[in-house]
Amino acid sequence: MATTPDSDGPAPPEVTDDQIAAMHDDPRFVELKRTLFRFTVPVLLAALAWYLVYVLLSAYARGVMGIVLFGNINLGLVLGLTQFVVTFWVTIAYSRFTARKFDQQSADLRDDIMNGGRR
Amino acid sequence: MNTLAQEMSDSNRILTIALFMVMVLVTIGITIQGGRTTRTATDFHSGGRGFSAWQNGFAVAGDYVSAASFLGIAGTIALYGYDGFLYSIGFLVAWLVALLLVAESLRNSGRFTVADALSYRMKQRPVRTAAAVSTLSVSIFYLLAQMVGTGALVTLLLGIKEGETFLGMDSGAAKVAGIVVTGLLMVAYVAFGGMKGTTWVQIFQACVKIGLAFVLAILVLAEYNFNLSTLLGDAAQASGQGAAFLEPGLRYGTEVAGDSLQTLWNKLDLISLGLALVLGTAGLPHVLIRFYTTPDGKTARKSVNWAIGLIGMFYLLTLVLGFGAAAMVGQEAIIAENPAGNSAAPQLSQVIGENLAGSTGGAIMLALIASAAFAAILSVVAGLIIACSSSLAHDLYNGVFKRGKASGHEEVIFAKFAAVGVGAIAVVIAVFAQDLNVAFLVALAFAVAASANLPTLLFSLFWKRFNTAGAVAGIYGGLISSIGLVIFSPTFSSTPTSLLGEGVDIAWFPLSNPGLVSIPLGLICAVVGTLMSSESNPTRFASMQVRALTGAGAEKASTH
Numbered sequence: 001m002a003t004t005p006d007s008d009g010p011a012p013p014e015v016t017d018d019q020i021a022a023m024h025d026d027p028r029f030v031e032l033k034r035t036l037f038r039f040t041v042p043v044l045l046a047a048l049a050w051y052l053v054y055v056l057l058s059a060y061a062r063g064v065m066g067i068v069l070f071g072n073i074n075l076g077l078v079l080g081l082t083q084f085v086v087t088f089w090v091t092i093a094y095s096r097f098t099a100r101k102f103d104q105q106s107a108d109l110r111d112d113i114m115n116g117g118r119r
Numbered sequence: 120m121n122t123l124a125q126e127m128s129d130s131n132r133i134l135t136i137a138l139f140m141v142m143v144l145v146t147i148g149i150t151i152q153g154g155r156t157t158r159t160a161t162d163f164h165s166g167g168r169g170f171s172a173w174q175n176g177f178a179v180a181g182d183y184v185s186a187a188s189f190l191g192i193a194g195t196i197a198l199y200g201y202d203g204f205l206y207s208i209g210f211l212v213a214w215l216v217a218l219l220l221v222a223e224s225l226r227n228s229g230r231f232t233v234a235d236a237l238s239y240r241m242k243q244r245p246v247r248t249a250a251a252v253s254t255l256s257v258s259i260f261y262l263l264a265q266m267v268g269t270g271a272l273v274t275l276l277l278g279i280k281e282g283e284t285f286l287g288m289d290s291g292a293a294k295v296a297g298i299v300v301t302g303l304l305m306v307a308y309v310a311f312g313g314m315k316g317t318t319w320v321q322i323f324q325a326c327v328k329i330g331l332a333f334v335l336a337i338l339v340l341a342e343y344n345f346n347l348s349t350l351l352g353d354a355a356q357a358s359g360q361g362a363a364f365l366e367p368g369l370r371y372g373t374e375v376a377g378d379s380l381q382t383l384w385n386k387l388d389l390i391s392l393g394l395a396l397v398l399g400t401a402g403l404p405h406v407l408i409r410f411y412t413t414p415d416g417k418t419a420r421k422s423v424n425w426a427i428g429l430i431g432m433f434y435l436l437t438l439v440l441g442f443g444a445a446a447m448v449g450q451e452a453i454i455a456e457n458p459a460g461n462s463a464a465p466q467l468s469q470v471i472g473e474n475l476a477g478s479t480g481g482a483i484m485l486a487l488i489a490s491a492a493f494a495a496i497l498s499v500v501a502g503l504i505i506a507c508s509s510s511l512a513h514d515l516y517n518g519v520f521k522r523g524k525a526s527g528h529e530e531v532i533f534a535k536f537a538a539v540g541v542g543a544i545a546v547v548i549a550v551f552a553q554d555l556n557v558a559f560l561v562a563l564a565f566a567v568a569a570s571a572n573l574p575t576l577l578f579s580l581f582w583k584r585f586n587t588a589g590a591v592a593g594i595y596g597g598l599i600s601s602i603g604l605v606i607f608s609p610t611f612s613s614t615p616t617s618l619l620g621e622g623v624d625i626a627w628f629p630l631s632n633p634g635l636v637s638i639p640l641g642l643i644c645a646v647v648g649t650l651m652s653s654e655s656n657p658t659r660f661a662s663m664q665v666r667a668l669t670g671a672g673a674e675k676a677s678t679h
Binding site: 016022036041044051054056068071072073074084087088094099103106109 | 201204205208209211215333349351355362368371373384390393417420423424427428435563657658662663664666668670671673
């Protein structure tokens with residue numbers, strides 16, 4: 001890390017910026033990046049869109065949010081609780097995704113750069 | 120229904136103070152322990168990078184769940200019903216941005232501060248300066264919002280009312296004492312314990328506040344045989360609003376009869392708030408620097424899983440506490456105690472305790488919940504101070520003035536003095552500003568984080584063409600537009616609750632929350648700034664992206 005200020009602690013591993021950058025065009029890295037973004041981008045956009053829908057309904061569709069489903073539980077409350085469900089679900093799904101398709105692949109590339117970079 | 124002050128005898132206060140003292144002693148002990156093994160800059164700024172996923176997750180929750188969340192959201196729900204719930208949802212969903220896009224990449228591509236990652240492939244000095252300015256702005260706005268409220272909260276928690284004295288202090292003196300004690304403690308945590316001490320303090324305090332909120336919520340639900348519907352029905356009935364209490368519109372986006380323009384502004388204001396909440400969290404520097412305390416990017420990401428679980432559970436609990444307070448304490452009693460509703464959760468704890476074990480039970484529950492709120496103040500404020508001191512020492516002092524030539528030891532010494540300095544300034548401002556309405560500062564902190572920090576951070580991680588001019592323009596554009604719009608908004612002047620009061624009217628911007636305008640403006644500034652400059656460094660981008668996704672060449676944990 002040539003440009004961040006020096007400090008104490010162990011010296012960084014002997015690998016140059018160019019060696020790391022070289023991995024960027026490696027087909028395995030291109031594939032890793034594509035796999036990751038194909039999961040994260042649509043999932044995040046969908047979750048944020050659902051949140052935005054919820055906020056918009058709270059602002060402009062109060063009659064709908066006030067529809068009573070049972071007892072004193074109305075649609076607004078249930079839709080609010082779905083935000084919690086979606087957040088927890090995405091967290092779990094992302095965990096499983098990274099365990100299956102990301103962590104090992106990413107670690108392999110790292111080992112490749114750090115150990116095999118100069119050979 | 121009795122108010123706190125009537126119930127609060129001196130012996131009850133002594134119980135509360137005793138619990139506060141226990142909390143202080145335990146956290147000081149933790150701080151000393153953490154400080155013992157703090158030697159290097161990595162130890163001081165990033166706690167040696169040795170924290171596991173659950174540890175950092177708890178610390179993130181301790182850092183994030185403020186007294187404003189603990190008392191404020193419960194209070195808003197108690198007074199306005201449904202609309203308080205909207206707030207907590209924004210605070211939670213926001214974590215998905217941090218989880219999916221930021222945590223792992225930031226951990227892998229930076230060292231101590233947000234500016235490290237932002238300036239990685241840029242010209243160091245201008246970007247570091249800009250990033251430090253926005254880090255300090257967000258942290259100081261947030262810090263002042265917490266500190267100004269602290270005095271009032273401590274007197275509220277101790278039940279000292281206007282005109283009363285306790286230990287020879289009237290309520291004014293007690294407020295000042297509350298601010299000064301909080302200031303001394305947070306500076307002590309940071310200066311003596313560094314990030315290691317602060318992290319353990321935050322882990323401990325997260326357990327205290329979430330644990331006690333959990334116990335209280337279970338007790339409330341038990342009163343209703345765990346039937347949420349009955350609880351909501353009681354709350355709606357007690358509020359006098361009926362079903363409207365359970366629907367949106369009492370607090371945010373209110374409809375003003377006969378004034379369709381004001382109704383339009385109110386609704387846009389709600390959307391603006393919603394945007395700032397959901398996009399601001401992943402740009403809060405005091406939260407982001409916590410990711411550097413883990414050994415690698417994968418652990419940083421997993422710590423967000425813990426944080427989301429804890430924070431999500433906590434906000435579900437506030438729902439029960441808020442509606443519980445509306446049903447069991449009643450709005451009249453809450454407003455009599457504190458017009459903003461901050462006393463709702465403590466008052467609820469007292470009622471629950473009394474139902475269980477008479478007035479002694481009430482006093483014990485009240486003291487416990489007051490300590491949980493005190494823990495929330497201390498842990499958030501300590502996190503903010505360490506974010507300020509890291510940025511001042513690592514970004515401005517070493518990065519900009521010394522051009523990276525200062526040793527780690529010099530940086531740590533500077534950071535400790537910076538912590539003392541920021542703490543002292545915050546205490547002085549908070550003492551003088553305690554009668555001002557500074558609630559807008561939290562909204563402002565989130566707006567700056569969402570408008571200046573998040574867009575530039577994401578562009579820096581993911582947009583190849585992004586460059587120095589774009590980063591600088593994006594940060595200052597987002598920062599200036601957020602602050603500028605708030606200055607010309609109704610929170611600053613023109614209404615009785617404004618900072619400057621009704622007498623001054625410079626408010627031409629109709630929304631209290633600037634995010635709806637400032638977030639797009641920040642984005643546009645970043646894009647236009649980038650395209651107007653020919654600077655481009657594809658190799659540096661390539662290495663940054665490989666680092667971010669694989670962790671190659673990332674900072675390692677300390678070995679001692």
